[in-house]
Amino acid sequence: MVSKVPQPTDLNHARGAGPLAGVRVIEWGSLVSAPFCGKVLGELGADVIKIERPGLGDEGRTSGPFPGSVPHAEQSGLFLFANLNKRGITLDVESVEGRRILDQMLDSADIFVENQPLSLIESMGLGYESLRDPYPGLVVTSISPYGRTGPYKGYKGSDLTANAMSGLSFGTGHPHREPLTTPLHQASYLAGVGAAFASIVALLGRDLTGRGQSVDVAEAQVIGTLLTGYHLPTYIYRGVAGFRSGNRMRLGLFPNCVLPCRDGYICIDAPQMEQYRRFLDLLGEQDWMENPRYRDRRAMSDQYPEEAEALIAPWFMERTKQEILEACLANRIPCVPVQTFDEALEDPQLTHRQFFTDVEHASAGRLRYPGLPYRFSGTGPRQVRAAPRLGQHNEEVLCGELGISAADLDRMSREGTI
Amino acid sequence: MTARDWQRGPEQEGLPLSRYRVVDFGTAWAGPMAAQLLADLGAEVIKVESRERMDGLRLGRPIVGDDIAGGDRGLWPELQPVFHGINRNKLSVTLNLKTDDGLSLARELLARSDVAINNYSPGVLGRLGLTYQEMRQLRPDIVLVSMPALGEAGPLRDVLAYAPIIQALSGLMSVVGYSEEEPLVGELQAPWSDVVAAIHAALAAVAALRHRNLTGRGQFIEVAQLEATTSMLGEAFLEYQMTGSAPLPRGNFDPACAPHNNYPCAEPDRWVAIAVGSEEEWEAFCQALEGPAWAREGRFDTLAHRLENVAELDSLVSDWTRQRTAQDITALLQAHGVAAMPVMNIEDQFLDPHLQERRAYLEVEHPHVGIEWLYGMPWLLGSTPGGISRPAPLLGQHNDYILGDLLGLPAGEIERLQAEQVIY
Numbered sequence: 001m002v003s004k005v006p007q008p009t010d011l012n013h014a015r016g017a018g019p020l021a022g023v024r025v026i027e028w029g030s031l032v033s034a035p036f037c038g039k040v041l042g043e044l045g046a047d048v049i050k051i052e053r054p055g056l057g058d059e060g061r062t063s064g065p066f067p068g069s070v071p072h073a074e075q076s077g078l079f080l081f082a083n084l085n086k087r088g089i090t091l092d093v094e095s096v097e098g099r100r101i102l103d104q105m106l107d108s109a110d111i112f113v114e115n116q117p118l119s120l121i122e123s124m125g126l127g128y129e130s131l132r133d134p135y136p137g138l139v140v141t142s143i144s145p146y147g148r149t150g151p152y153k154g155y156k157g158s159d160l161t162a163n164a165m166s167g168l169s170f171g172t173g174h175p176h177r178e179p180l181t182t183p184l185h186q187a188s189y190l191a192g193v194g195a196a197f198a199s200i201v202a203l204l205g206r207d208l209t210g211r212g213q214s215v216d217v218a219e220a221q222v223i224g225t226l227l228t229g230y231h232l233p234t235y236i237y238r239g240v241a242g243f244r245s246g247n248r249m250r251l252g253l254f255p256n257c258v259l260p261c262r263d264g265y266i267c268i269d270a271p272q273m274e275q276y277r278r279f280l281d282l283l284g285e286q287d288w289m290e291n292p293r294y295r296d297r298r299a300m301s302d303q304y305p306e307e308a309e310a311l312i313a314p315w316f317m318e319r320t321k322q323e324i325l326e327a328c329l330a331n332r333i334p335c336v337p338v339q340t341f342d343e344a345l346e347d348p349q350l351t352h353r354q355f356f357t358d359v360e361h362a363s364a365g366r367l368r369y370p371g372l373p374y375r376f377s378g379t380g381p382r383q384v385r386a387a388p389r390l391g392q393h394n395e396e397v398l399c400g401e402l403g404i405s406a407a408d409l410d411r412m413s414r415e416g417t418i
Numbered sequence: 419m420t421a422r423d424w425q426r427g428p429e430q431e432g433l434p435l436s437r438y439r440v441v442d443f444g445t446a447w448a449g450p451m452a453a454q455l456l457a458d459l460g461a462e463v464i465k466v467e468s469r470e471r472m473d474g475l476r477l478g479r480p481i482v483g484d485d486i487a488g489g490d491r492g493l494w495p496e497l498q499p500v501f502h503g504i505n506r507n508k509l510s511v512t513l514n515l516k517t518d519d520g521l522s523l524a525r526e527l528l529a530r531s532d533v534a535i536n537n538y539s540p541g542v543l544g545r546l547g548l549t550y551q552e553m554r555q556l557r558p559d560i561v562l563v564s565m566p567a568l569g570e571a572g573p574l575r576d577v578l579a580y581a582p583i584i585q586a587l588s589g590l591m592s593v594v595g596y597s598e599e600e601p602l603v604g605e606l607q608a609p610w611s612d613v614v615a616a617i618h619a620a621l622a623a624v625a626a627l628r629h630r631n632l633t634g635r636g637q638f639i640e641v642a643q644l645e646a647t648t649s650m651l652g653e654a655f656l657e658y659q660m661t662g663s664a665p666l667p668r669g670n671f672d673p674a675c676a677p678h679n680n681y682p683c684a685e686p687d688r689w690v691a692i693a694v695g696s697e698e699e700w701e702a703f704c705q706a707l708e709g710p711a712w713a714r715e716g717r718f719d720t721l722a723h724r725l726e727n728v729a730e731l732d733s734l735v736s737d738w739t740r741q742r743t744a745q746d747i748t749a750l751l752q753a754h755g756v757a758a759m760p761v762m763n764i765e766d767q768f769l770d771p772h773l774q775e776r777r778a779y780l781e782v783e784h785p786h787v788g789i790e791w792l793y794g795m796p797w798l799l800g801s802t803p804g805g806i807s808r809p810a811p812l813l814g815q816h817n818d819y820i821l822g823d824l825l826g827l828p829a830g831e832i833e834r835l836q837a838e839q840v841i842y
Contacts, residue, residue: 019629019637036650044625064673065657065665077660081652128800145757147798150772152759155752157693160670160678161759164691165773169680170763171607172594178680179689179761180603181670183593189650190614197621198797201459204628205434205802214800220759221778224767225793226451226616227608231764232779233499236791242763243687247604249582256582258591258604265602267586275578334578336586338604341654341664344589349574355645356655367659373649374622377550378637379629 018045018382023203025111026051026102027086028093028126030059032159032185033143033219034115035082036192041111041199042085043372043382049105049397050083050388054090054416057390058083067364073390074363078185080387081369082192084359088388089397090418094124098417104402106135110212111199113141118154128214138212139202143195147218159219162187166223167231167242174246182223191219245305254300254308255279258338261316265338266324273297279333283315361386394418433460433802438627440533441466441524442508446474447581447612448565448643449537450504452619456533457507458795459804464531464820465505466524467813468514468842475501476813495813496786502810503792506782510811511820512842515546519840524548526825529556532630533623537565537615537643540575550638559636561626563619569642579643584611588647589654595667602667614650615643676724677703679732680761681739683747689761690744692735692751697721699756706754707738777805784809817841 023046027038035050035058042048052058057073065077092098106112112131114121121127121142128140142148145157146165163169163181173180195217202213234240234251243250248257253271270276276297280286288294288311293304300308316324321337328335339347345368350356357371364386372382398404398418412418435456440463442453450465450473457463467473476495511527514520525548528534534553536543543549543564550562564570567579568587577583582605585591590610595603619641630636658664672678672693680689694703700721704713712718712734717727724731739747744760751758760766767773768791780794792806821827821841835841 019625021629022632023628040621044621062674065653065660067660069661075660077656078653081656146759146772147776149798150775152752152772155759156755156757157759158675158695158757160672160675160680160693161691161757164680164689164759164761165767165770167762167764167767168606168608169691170689170761172605173596173603177596178670178682180594180596181680181691182606183667184590184651184654184665186590186610186650190617193614193617193621193650194797197455197617197624198799200621200624200628201434202799202802204624204631205799207631208432208434208437209801211801213802214798216798216800218776218797221773221776222796223608223613224762224773225778225796226613227610228764228767228793229447229500229503229609232503232768232791232793235764235768237499241765245605245607247602249605250607258582258586258602260601265592265604267582267591267604269580269582270578271580329574329577332576332578334580334583336577336579336583338586338591338602339589340592340666341589341651341658343664344587344648344651345655345658347574347587349568349572349577349587349644350648352572353569353642353645355648367656370649370652370655371645373618373641373646375640376622376626376637377639378626378635 017379018043019376019379020045020200023047023111024109025049025113026105026109028112028114028116030115031063032060032078032082032188033192033195034113035060036189037113037141037143037195037199038086039082039084040193040196043384045379045382048086049393050086050088051091051093051102052088052390054092054391054418057090061390072363080361080364080367083387084369085382085385086388087393087397088391089394090391092417095417097412099124101398101402103134106131106138109138110203111139111141113143113195113199115143118144118148136211137206139199139206139215140212141195141199141215141217143191143217143219145219147221148216159185159188162219163223165220167228168223170242171231171244171250173244175244179244187219187223191217191222194222248301248305248309252301254297254305255312256301257305257309259309259313259316261319261321261324263320264340266316266321266335267338268333268335270334275333278331282327282331282333283312357384359384359386362389391418433804434799435624436460438462438533439464439531440535441527441531443534443536443538444473445537447504447609448615448619449535450475451612451616452563452565452623453508453535454504454506455616455620456623459799459802463508464527464816465508465510465811466513466515466527467510468512468520469813470514470516470842472813473501473505475504493786499787499790502784502787502790505810506792506806507808508811509816509820510814511817512814514840514842517838517840519835519838521546523821523825523840525556527820528553528560530824531557531560532627533561533563535563535565535619535623540566540570554636557636559630559634561623561630561636562638563623563641564639565615565619565641565643567642568644570640581609581611584644584647587644589651590647593654593665593667596669598666598668611643611647615641615646618646671728673725676721676728677731677735679735681732681736683739683744684742688744690739690747691759691761693757700724702754703751703756706751706756710738777803780806782806782809785812814841
């Protein structure tokens with residue numbers, strides 16, 4: 001086979017464009033997990049081409065938030081965020097001609113990432129088994145709620161049901177109420193980043209063997225493994241299968257909870273004895289250390305947390321978030337405001353570090369997005385590209401790079417292929 | 419312990435990262451987990467600790483049973499299964515970085531390594547004389563990944579931060595709750611930010627390795643845990659800007675689906691997640707319930723109406739789910755093409771045939787604990803799946819290999835350094 005690993009000379013034009021310069025990714029994704037995987041690879045420098053359905057586009061376009069809460073296919077906050085740093089084309093991959101174009105694109109791609117229903121992938125012959133022979137160097141990354149193997153591989157899922165299987169929901173919320181799912185599609189975002197990691201590992205493996213491989217990422221399993229580090233041993237050795245403990249971390253050391261203050265909420269998590277002592281100093285209650293009931297911080301957390309929290313609650317209620325932050329920072333106590341998103345957008349630390357980035361989008365306008373989660377010394381920060389408008393790069397990609405004539409592009413556009 | 423003990427098990431042969439050596443200066447969760455993600459896929463990860471400064475997770479109260487923990491207090495640091503999960507597949511060398519000789523050995527190790535990972539507080543690498551500039555003198559193409567909680571610089575860099583603290587600052591915690599009218603719940607009951615930062619750090623490391631393979635250049639990467647957590651919350655920041663109000667808790671409500679909730683089942687504290695999006699799925703859902711009369715009422719006939727009357731809808735669905743087990747409901751609804759899944763606790767997960775088949779939990783034999791179960795593979799690479807080929811290392815278990823075979827110290831020198839508590 002011909003190795004598709006770019007050689008150093010190919011990178012000359014791309015220096016400063018990110019560590020994945022020269023990697024080409026074809027993304028056939030919808031909503032969050034595969035699009036976010038593409039976004040992450042794109043900001044690291046890969047050339048990511050997103051394929052959307054003609055007419056409708058990615059389902060994420062119908063998902064809010066929208067400006068003024070009015071739906072608009074080019075103004076979905078979810079879509080705009082999850083699709084930064086990529087180019088977009090429309091293509092009906094289920095049509096004969098569309099499939100031929102997809103095949104042409106896969107031929108020059110390093111990674112194909114999708115989160116389509118398994119039945120669709122199988123009926124179209126787009127599973128790894130079908131792609132392996134024609135594209136031996138291709139890494140085929142599938143992201144799905146439960147994964148592409150196992151008894152539930154054909155089950156339907158969503159972020160809610162993935163969180164349910166992951167174990168995270170069961171522990172979140174009040175003991176007497178229904179479990180709470182993770183907000184803001186977090187299972188899907190995390191799976192997207194994990195899939196990006198595993199895909200790059202597969203590319204490094206390809207450098208050794210010359211061969212690509214499949215990468216099968218289950219949203220439920222990423223959380224169900226990496227976030228169960230405490231819960232699995234607690235179950236195996238103590239038989240605790242899980243429970244919800246509301247506003248406090250279970251099996252922790254007091255104080256470890258979320259409490260109201262004068263103008264909102266704070267979060268305190270001070271497991272070390274010195275931190276507890278400094279906190280009691282701040283409260284002027286050092287004598288609690290003489291009382292066995294308020295010295296045993298494990299019992300305070302596990303056995304009578306309401307009583308313990310009632311002791312410290314007044315101190316917080318008398319103060320604002322800002323006053324609490326300043327006092328706790330000065331006294332080295334891990335306690336901060338629970339920031340709402342308007343506050344986090346103005347957070348002094350994130351602002352100082354210029355974390356947020358303004359991006360101009362032709363339809364949605366100028367908005368402030370969370371920036372890069374990492375800072376590289378060697379390869380400059382990647383220019384952020386706004387999410388593509390539906391079919392924005394059809395001509396650039398299909399004519400400019402795949403050699404399709406303008407007349408054919410016109411015809412396919414009329415026929416609904418693109 | 420002989421040098422041969424470090425050799426890779428068959429599971430690690432030919433893994434994609436098998437030609438890379440990683441020095442793990444991490445402690446607790448975020449740093450060690452980033453290194454573990456690399457170790458699971460073949461990297462030779464060397465964990466640097468000492469009895470002077472042990473990984474904090476070793477010091478947690480062992481939960482493997484009083485009979486074991488109480489017997490020999492000296493074994494305490496080897497009996498923490500939480501540590502074992504995050505440090506499997508690694509080698510251990512005990513270098514006392516508070517001594518000059520210990521630091522020299524660390525430098526020699528770095529000179530022979532590809533990646534170094536740490537989640538030290540800001541400023542610690544500088545005090546150790548191990549900044550990126552200094553590491554480059556030892557190994558020009560090294561990839562250094564630092565994972566400070568809030569960043570190396572900035573007005574809040576010295577905030578003491580555990581995972582909940584970072585979640586509180588990021589905004590994520592402000593939407594964990596039942597509704598905006600009720601007191602905030604806030605806690606996700608998981609080291610969320612550590613895991614988020616670990617995956618990002620591992621991703622940054624392998625991306626930098628690929629770049630190094632092509633250009634010959636290493637680099638320094640900073641992954642602030644706060645920024646990693648915040649980087650996955652874009653839709654909420656955009657919502658605030660687009661609508662003028664910051665999102666607040668809304669339980670399990672989803673503006674695009676109804677029903678969409680975790681519903682109570684027949685047994686106590688058992689729940690089933692059900693998500694119905696399209697009209698087609700609503701029809702299938704009604705059919706699975708054998709067309710109850712209420713489902714035909716006008717107040718539920720469109721998604722908009724179902725969302726308007728979601729409390730009544732949830733109540734009626736709950737009346738139905740309470741008669742059944744989560745497993746039966748899941749099987750029935752899935753057979754009709756409706757998304758449903760039991761809300762699993764860790765026991766359900768551990769015993770689940772699907773997660774078992776997908777190697778979500780794996781066993782390994784630990785010299786002091788015996789057979790133990792650890793969380794397994796988060797993702798499955800088809801040709802090179804990796805796995806757990808060795809348990810978490812005992813303190814200094816691989817000193818002979820690392821100091822003798824790798825750094826070339828004579829046995830007498832190793833003994834002298836042990837006596838001087840440099841190797842400690």
